[in-house]
Amino acid sequence: MPKRPAHSSIPAVRTTQTSEITTRASASSADSLTYDYDLIIIGCGVGGHGAALHAIEKGLRTCVLESDVVGGTCVNRGCVPSKALLAATGRVRDLRNKMHLASMGIRVGDVDFDVEGIRHHADQLVTTMRTNLSNSLESVGVDLLRGHGYFVDNHTITYELPDDKGGTITAKDIIICTGSVPAVPPGIQIDGKTVFSSDDALKMSWLPPWVAIIGSGYIGLEFADIYTALGSEVTFIEAVDKLMPAFDGDIARMANRLLIQPRHIDAHSGVFVTKVIPGIPNKVPVKLELTDAKTGEAVDTLEVDACLVATGRSPYTDGLNLDALNVGLAKGGAISVNDKMQVLAKDGSIVEGVWCIGDANARMMLAHAASAQGISAVENMTGNENVLNHLSVPAACFTHPEISFCGLTEEQARAEAEANGFSIAVSKTSYKANSKAQAENEADGMAKLIYRSDTGEILGVHIMGLHAADLIHEASNAIAANQTVADLKFNVHAHPTTSEVIDELIRNAKFTAPELAADDSSAHADAMAKKTFTH
Ligand SMILES: Cc1cc2nc3c(=O)[nH]c(=O)nc-3n(C[C@H](O)[C@H](O)[C@H](O)COP(=O)(O)OP(=O)(O)OC[C@H]3O[C@@H](n4cnc5c(N)ncnc54)[C@H](O)[C@@H]3O)c2cc1C
């Protein structure tokens, strides 16, 4: 936690710490000339990066402040290294699946790997992405400052470096984008070697033969994929009474069938881990105490080689001095914002000039959501009212096969429909009839569309199967553009591609726009003719 001295008189420094900040000449308004910058962004993760690039596009003199390495969680401890590990280990799984390969006439010998090499692949990618991110900011004229920033008031930030250099800067607007850190439940001792969060798991310093994974969300599922591909056994421990509780029910069932049952994975659900005592790699086991989530009684103990704690993430706001703004934290530690990403004070009023995006507001802890919120905040601060439709933001879990979705689960949509007096319909399809998936011999999978039966409004789309993470964008863009099921019926998909799963899904939806149903007008006939012709 940084000290919080009064205003520092030390001049602000650039990343190189050699030159003083020169305020950029292109001030966007007379008002902004009274500040060092139009915009200061605290935190240079993907959220801060996306906001900064958009701010420059809007002509704002922009500064980003980063206390650690550029790129934040996603680039250094999240999306990037985890996807590199998933890509490499997925290859190992594929090449070791001799039956699958033999069904396509391929024979392979023994497939080997070295953990060091896999780790190197991830490290290299992190370094490349971090450099790219830094260069992309500097090339468009964003000032990148190093130091831990905190509020003096709603237009003033003081930042500090461990060596006590730092300074004070002012701006018309300030975006908080300070991200999140792993949430570790009480009773769990993290040693970083045998009991760890994703931060240390990504370092892959050794390959434990048996890993307990606490939590069956995104991180748990992706790491179970990584570990089992390399031959480790996994035991899931999930507090809710079913695995993958946040996923749509049909998808969770299919994930159970494709990602859990055929692999060396067992699971305890409806239990909390109340105590974890670290061990010593390959020598002393890690000890876990399991407690029934309903009765609170200790029900079991486990001894495993390692334990990954994947029980969610907590917004990181330490040392921001939010008291200076009269801002408190919501349950779970998030900063409260309105739909425009403006920070709300304890009394619910808007804190003028202060915004919060990304994991720190906990609305949707995804890299692209952080960036999209940043763009939205910049639009709002430059006078263009903008509200990001979070239901349109896609999410993907990069297991093999992948899972993706946007909008509501069927369970959420049913609850919403009941509360608001409308009815929903559900269309489903499988990958079985898809030529491309069949050609790849990867035809396990499904897609599901949930929509309003009266208006055709798309409420949610869920996909599990080959290329699911790419396929979801048609649905998310449709939701963002307020398109209905009827609009999508005219989309054309290349053959043979997995995108035809979406074509099939939409055709299966029993909805026709009222004006089209009643109509035998030439517009409708033309549209239909075009569709038939194109196919
Ligand atoms: C293992 C893992 C895998 C993931 N995979 C994916 C994925 O595949 N796809 C996806 O969309 N999301 C993924 N995520 C989530 C994604 O990484 C986050 O949602 C995203 O990084 C949040 O971005 P952010 O900009 O809000 O915060 P962060 O990326 O956490 O950045 C915050 C930055 O602020 C800095 N900071 C904090 N306080 C201060 C301060 N006071 N002064 C100066 N600087 C400060 C921090 O050092 C940090 O660099 C993953 C997360 C994890 C842990």
Ligand SMILES: NC(=O)c1ccc[n+]([C@@H]2O[C@H](COP(=O)([O-])OP(=O)(O)OC[C@H]3O[C@@H](n4cnc5c(N)ncnc54)[C@H](O)[C@@H]3O)[C@@H](O)[C@H]2O)c1
């Ligand atoms: N592919 C991706 O986009 C991706 C990948 C990894 C992480 N992330 C982001 O990182 C965040 C954190 O991921 P995560 O998997 O840690 O969180 P999560 O919220 O996805 O899943 C946490 C799981 O842990 C369970 N849990 C919580 N406390 C528990 C306890 N004490 N004992 C047993 N189970 C418990 C929850 O019921 C839940 O199922 C997510 O919000 C996600 O947005 C995204």
